[in-house]
Amino acid sequence: MDFMKRFSLNYGAVIGLLILTLIILMAITAPLLFPGNPWKTVAMPLLRPMQDPSYLLGTDMLGRDIAAGIAHGAKVSLLIGVVSTLVAVLIGVTIGALAGFYGGLVDDLLMRFTEFFQIIPAFAMAVVLVAIFSPSFISITLAIAVVSWPSVARLVRAEFLSLRQREFVQAAVVIGQSGPRIILTQILPNAVSPIIVTASLMVATAILTESALSFLGLGDRNTMSWGFMIGAARTMLREAWWMSFFPGLAILLAVLAINLIGEGINDVMNPHLRGRKN
Amino acid sequence: MLNFTLQRTGKAFVVIVAVVVLNFLLIKLAPGDPAAILAGEAGSGDPQYVENLRQQFGLDKPVVVQLWNYLSGVLTGDLGFSYRNQVPVLDLILGRLPATLLLTGAALIFSLITGVLFGVLAARHRGSVLDSVITALALLFYATPLFWIALMSVLLFSINLGWLPPFDMETIGAGYTGWRRVLDIAHHMVLPTVTLGLFYTAVYTRLTRASMLEVMSLDFVKTAHAKGVPNSRIIRRHVLRNAVLPVFTFASMQTGQLVGGAILTETVFAWPGIGRLMFDALMQRDYPVLLGVFLITAMVVVVVNFITDLLYRFVDPRIGIS
Numbered sequence: 001m002d003f004m005k006r007f008s009l010n011y012g013a014v015i016g017l018l019i020l021t022l023i024i025l026m027a028i029t030a031p032l033l034f035p036g037n038p039w040k041t042v043a044m045p046l047l048r049p050m051q052d053p054s055y056l057l058g059t060d061m062l063g064r065d066i067a068a069g070i071a072h073g074a075k076v077s078l079l080i081g082v083v084s085t086l087v088a089v090l091i092g093v094t095i096g097a098l099a100g101f102y103g104g105l106v107d108d109l110l111m112r113f114t115e116f117f118q119i120i121p122a123f124a125m126a127v128v129l130v131a132i133f134s135p136s137f138i139s140i141t142l143a144i145a146v147v148s149w150p151s152v153a154r155l156v157r158a159e160f161l162s163l164r165q166r167e168f169v170q171a172a173v174v175i176g177q178s179g180p181r182i183i184l185t186q187i188l189p190n191a192v193s194p195i196i197v198t199a200s201l202m203v204a205t206a207i208l209t210e211s212a213l214s215f216l217g218l219g220d221r222n223t224m225s226w227g228f229m230i231g232a233a234r235t236m237l238r239e240a241w242w243m244s245f246f247p248g249l250a251i252l253l254a255v256l257a258i259n260l261i262g263e264g265i266n267d268v269m270n271p272h273l274r275g276r277k278n
Numbered sequence: 279m280l281n282f283t284l285q286r287t288g289k290a291f292v293v294i295v296a297v298v299v300l301n302f303l304l305i306k307l308a309p310g311d312p313a314a315i316l317a318g319e320a321g322s323g324d325p326q327y328v329e330n331l332r333q334q335f336g337l338d339k340p341v342v343v344q345l346w347n348y349l350s351g352v353l354t355g356d357l358g359f360s361y362r363n364q365v366p367v368l369d370l371i372l373g374r375l376p377a378t379l380l381l382t383g384a385a386l387i388f389s390l391i392t393g394v395l396f397g398v399l400a401a402r403h404r405g406s407v408l409d410s411v412i413t414a415l416a417l418l419f420y421a422t423p424l425f426w427i428a429l430m431s432v433l434l435f436s437i438n439l440g441w442l443p444p445f446d447m448e449t450i451g452a453g454y455t456g457w458r459r460v461l462d463i464a465h466h467m468v469l470p471t472v473t474l475g476l477f478y479t480a481v482y483t484r485l486t487r488a489s490m491l492e493v494m495s496l497d498f499v500k501t502a503h504a505k506g507v508p509n510s511r512i513i514r515r516h517v518l519r520n521a522v523l524p525v526f527t528f529a530s531m532q533t534g535q536l537v538g539g540a541i542l543t544e545t546v547f548a549w550p551g552i553g554r555l556m557f558d559a560l561m562q563r564d565y566p567v568l569l570g571v572f573l574i575t576a577m578v579v580v581v582v583n584f585i586t587d588l589l590y591r592f593v594d595p596r597i598g599i600s
Contacts, residue, residue: 012417116296118531119583121575123538124556128572131560132308132315208423212542215425216557230426234546241433248426256421 006268013264019257023250027074034068038224042068049242058242060233066243069224070250076225077254080141081207087145088206089199092152097183099153100160111157114150122147126209130218137220140213144206155198159191193269200262204255211251226251286587290580295349297576301569302348306341315565317361327361357573358566362559367570371552375574377447378551381543382536384471389478390529394522396479397486401521402513404491412483419480424539428473428546435469442469445548474543478532482525489521523594530586534579 007013026033036042041063042055049058049066057066099110129143163169164187172182213219214227215234226247233243305312313332317324332338339347351358357367400412419427436444448454448462493499494517502512537553544553552571559567 116293119293119534119576119579120297120300121534121538121572121579123535123541124572124575127538127541127556127560128304128568131563131568132304132565134309204421208421211423212425215423215542216545216560218560227423230423230429234429237429237433238437244426244429245433248423248430251423251426252418252421255423256418259417259421 003268007264010264010267012260013267016257016260016264019253020261023074023254023257024078026071027078030068030071030075034065034071036068038068038072039064046240049246057246058240060229060243061236061240066229066246069229070226070247072224073226073229073247074250074254076137076220076223077207077210077251080137080144080210081203081258084141084144084148084206084210085199085202087141088149088202089152089195091145092149093156093188093195095149096153096156097160097188100157101164101179101183101187103161103164107157110153114153117147118150118154123209123212126213127216127218130213135213135218135220137223140210140218140220143213144209147209148202148206152195152198152202155194156191159194160187163187163190197262197266197269200265201259204258204262207251207255207258282591283588286584290584293580294573294577295353297573298349298352299345301352301573302345304569305348305565306344316358324361352573357570360559360564360567362562362564363567367566370555370567371570371574374550374552374555377549378537378540378544378553379578381467381470381474381549381551382533382540384467385475385478385540385543386529386533386536388471389475389482390525392475392479393482394486394518394525396483397525398490398513398518400483400487401490401494413487416480416483419476420484422477424474424477425542425546427476428469428543431469431473432546442466444469447550470543470547470549473546474536474539477539478529478536481532482529485525485528486521489524490517493517493521526586530583533582534575537575537578 042065043052043059043063045059045061045063047055047059047063050056051058055065055067057070059065060069095110095114099107099114126143126147129146130139133139133143160183169182169186172186177186210219211225211227211230214225215231217228217231219225219228219231229247230244233240233247236243305315308315311328313328316331317328355368357371359365360367360370363370396412396416400409403409432444435442443449443466447466448459449466452462454462499512499516502516503509507516540549540551541553541556543549544551545557548554552574556568556571559565559571
């Protein structure tokens with residue numbers, strides 16, 4: 001209750017939550033509001049926004065409804081954003097926990113591995129991965145996860161290093177609990193809040209990366225996505241600005257909303273940091 | 279110092295070898311015949327060429343031998359052959375690299391200068407309207423897709439206002455030389471540089487602001503205030519000098535992202551760099567070029583990190599050489 005109260009005092013976070021709720025609703029109701037395939041030609045090509053009241057955001061060069069595309073595209077962006085973050089958190093927590101808990105050689109090896117993934121250019125690597133394994137929901141999700149886990153690993157390692165020294169952990173060692181058990185039941189629950197903050201901000205980055213990949217034509221061919229719409233509209237910029245304007249606005253709003261929520265959670269969960277921001 | 283340099287050189291070398299091994303694994307793991315992949319999936323019309331590749335790659339030999347062949351090939355400068363372009367991949371990339379270095383370098387400088395400037399302004403006038411405006415704008419640009427802001431600025435500044443050229447690096451066929459050419463390139467650079475840099479401007483603004491506020495709360499700043507040092511001097515000499523270091527560290531870590539962002543910017547602006555090359559390679563399924571660009575990007579990042587590490591020793595003597 002306290003959490004909700006403090007969160008609701010942060011206007012930015014509340015606005016973000018509101019926008020995100022609307023986008024999620026749009027994703028869920030897309031099949032009802034815009035029944036049928038968003039790839040299908042439904043009207044005259046290149047209708048301007050507001051020109052025909054039934055196609056408020058206009059149509060593209062093949063007469064597809066832009067509004068329908070945006071509503072259907074929401075699903076892909078959100079889903080890939082969330083699933084890839086979950087995978088990245090899973091990898092990051094595993095590696096960070098092992099490195100931080102066992103220390104020594106394990107730590108050295110795992111951290112060199114993590115550093116390597118931090119140095120190499122993330123987006124270029126995602127492009128190569130998706131291109132080679134051919135674009136699909138799974139390859140895109142995994143590629144984003146593979147390039148975004150290192151920050152989680154470093155964070156979790158740092159948390160584990162400090163929690164490892166605490167008395168309750170030493171007590172657990174003394175009564176003979178096994179390593180995996182201490183990691184999962186003693187330390188991890190105490191490291192959850194910074195992980196949640198990082199993960200929530202990672203969803204936003206993942207959505208940006210997904211849109212950039214599908215902008216380059218590396219999207220799943222079977223599903224409509226915001227990035228793809230902008231990519232397809234690129235050469236039509238002079239004739240039809242609305243084709244790229246509205247999907248981009250959708251990405252901007254989604255990412256902004258998630259960032260605002262993430263910062264709100266951060267302020268509530270790490271009150272000692274609040275002085276730094278305000 | 280020599281010891282340190284050697285150690286860092288070794289580390290950089292290991293990273294580059296690891297990227298090459300990664301490329302090798304990708305070719306092996308990719309669905310389909312590795313030779314056909316290297317020939318470019320759609321361009322595998324010539325069976326003789328694929329057969330040559332198969333022999334060169336040693337596909338009938340054990341994996342370790344294959345890895346060694348590939349690794350020694352790449353490390354001696356053989357990044358493969360672009361069947362599509364009928365040119366060695368290395369030549370193709372080296373021809374395009376200067377344009378990318380120019381663009382990303384300019385974007386880095388632009389974003390650092392504007393980011394630090396806005397960050398300092400916001401921190402100095404903390405809680406004021408100016409601070410709120412800067413913070414809000416930083417939040418907005420932090421959430422804006424790079425390629426979209428690029429397209430929208432083409433729409434506004436090139437198509438509607440006609441102020442800036444939307445494509446290419448220089449006026450094709452104008453045949454400018456000397457300063458005329460430099461000015462022409464600079465004119466073409468404005469939009470790509472700013473649209474690539476804006477996202478990082480937002481990042482550095484937020485970072486500088488947070489870092490400034492942190493340093494401003496430290497004791498030595500209070501002391502300076504107490505002994506009557508003018509405020510602007512405290513900000514400039516005491517706070518900024520300490521606050522800007524983490525920003526530079528972060529900026530050097532972000533070079534990889536900047537080069538990645540160049541793929542998008544160069545695609546939108548038809549900028550003749552390796553990002554555009556990567557996009558064309560994607561369209562043509564020219565995998566040797568794709569992997570080559572990836573390797574070269576990683577090398578650029580490693581070199582930049584290496585230089586920043588060395589520079590630190592001069593900028594901040596407190597950082598030990600170990």
